[in-house]
Amino acid sequence: MRASEKTRRLTGLALLTAIVAVLQVVATFIKFGPFPITLALAPIIIGAALFGPKAGAYLGGVFGFVVLLACIMGWDPGGSVLWNANPFLTAVICLGKGILAGLCAGAVYRRLSNTPMAGAILAGIVSPVVNTGLFCLCLTLLFHDILIAWAAGTEVVYYIIFVLTGINFLVELAVNLVLSTVIVRVVSARSHA
Template sequence: MKVNAKKIAGVGLLTALVVVLQLLGSFIKFGTVSISLVLIPIVVGAALYGVGAGAWLGGVFSVVVLCQPDTALFLNMSIFGTILTVMLKGILAGALSGLVYRVLSKKHKYAGVVCAAVVCPVVNTGIFLLGCRLFFFDWILQNAGGANAFIFMITGFVGLNFVVELAVNVVLSPVIVRLVNISKKQLS
């Protein structure tokens, strides 16, 4: 296996950025959920360094999420369900972003980055909602106050948060990847 020092350094830098952004992101709230600014370096890493790097960065994101106070509510209800949901959503968001980028960038790099930037929050949020349905639905029904439980999940847990994450990802990820690619050409 060939060791690429630039890739190791790049993934290492993005790993540190994932940790810092997730910790700082916990202070930026929309509704009841912290916004995940961390998805940007996950998409960038997946595009620049591949599916494995995307999965790694998503996994790091997941571990940090599990250590944060916001997760305690879910851990109290189901440790297994919380760990499974949180780990899957991060790892798959990163890996699938990298896969989408790899497939689409062969034809058009910009389309590959934009689609990867869309896939990341969609997978992250989709698996979170699926985990809520599978492991925490009784609690959600109790707290929905007679409202439709799915609507409660969307408005209470996701809502504006998802829209902001998606918009920020779609705008910033392609710009960052473009800047990195320009700097790579200048350094070569």
């Protein structure tokens, strides 16, 4: 890799790192249910599209770290409950779901890079599906008693789909789909630069 390309990559990743961190800190205080919304997926997808799956995984890790910090600091009440119950598993979940959401978005975009719009749209779908899906799966498998307590007698599957993640997931998905054209323009502009 040429020195100018390395510099461009480092600069781009530094800028996207800051954007991911700021967006997720702000999003920590926006809730449509018991957990904060995720606004940081779009810059993760942009980074994954521009710099590849490893960059997506890195940016997803930054997102996961900010989510974990919110759990530790008590900014995210639901995450704080999980942290107090088992800090190690909470850290694994926060970091793992973020890293895999970025990695998968990058892999999907790379696979479909010959059709950038399709790649951006599918990466925009895959990222929140992986993020939310892994969270729900881990919550069900690793924090089942807490999940049952939160459901408070409601059918668990209904609670997960319609209360715990429903609106958040739909907003995250909609934001990514709306921003797909922006992602394509950013990637296209970089390619022509």
